[in-house]
Amino acid sequence: MRNFVRTGLAGLFVAFSAAGAFAGPVYEVHVAGLACPFCAYGIEKTLGAIEGVESARTNLEAGVVVVEMADGATLSEAQARTAVDKAGFTLEGLEKTGD
Numbered sequence: 001m002r003n004f005v006r007t008g009l010a011g012l013f014v015a016f017s018a019a020g021a022f023a024g025p026v027y028e029v030h031v032a033g034l035a036c037p038f039c040a041y042g043i044e045k046t047l048g049a050i051e052g053v054e055s056a057r058t059n060l061e062a063g064v065v066v067v068e069m070a071d072g073a074t075l076s077e078a079q080a081r082t083a084v085d086k087a088g089f090t091l092e093g094l095e096k097t098g099d
Contacts, residue, residue, distance in 0.1 A: 024054065024069035026098035029080050032090040034063050039089070046083040050075065063092070 031043060040058035043065055047056040052073025058065045067075055077094045084091040 024052070024071045024073050024099075025075070025096055027067045027069070027075045027080070028093075028095045028097050029065040029067055029075075029084065029091065030093040030095070031063055031065060031084055032092050034058065034060050034065075034089065036060070040065075042087045043084065043089060046087040047080070050079050050083060066097075 029047065034040065034043065037060075040060060044056040044058055047053060047065060047067055052070045053067055053075070054070050055068045056065050067080075069075055075094070077091075080094045081091045
């Protein structure tokens with residue numbers, strides 16, 4: 001029974017998180033040179049290390065990383081450029097796509 005309760009609470013937390021608990025702005029980071037899952041891992045790791053970033057998901061075909069921020073946090077072009085450079089790629093653009 002104890003394991004069921006833990007699993008149930010964890011599932012509830014995941015569902016709550018996915019439903020927009022972090023409701024901060026969303027950005028598209030356009031990156032040149034993304035070619036493989038290893039590239040995606042590297043860029044997601046460096047962008048994810050920025051304070052306020054809740055998630056980073058890469059679309060390799062589009063060369064875009066979608067970055068979701070915590071409520072009240074923002075992502076500047078300078079922050080994105082530094083992270084992208086650190087990961088070994090080139091920033092092509094930064095676009096805020098949602099609040």
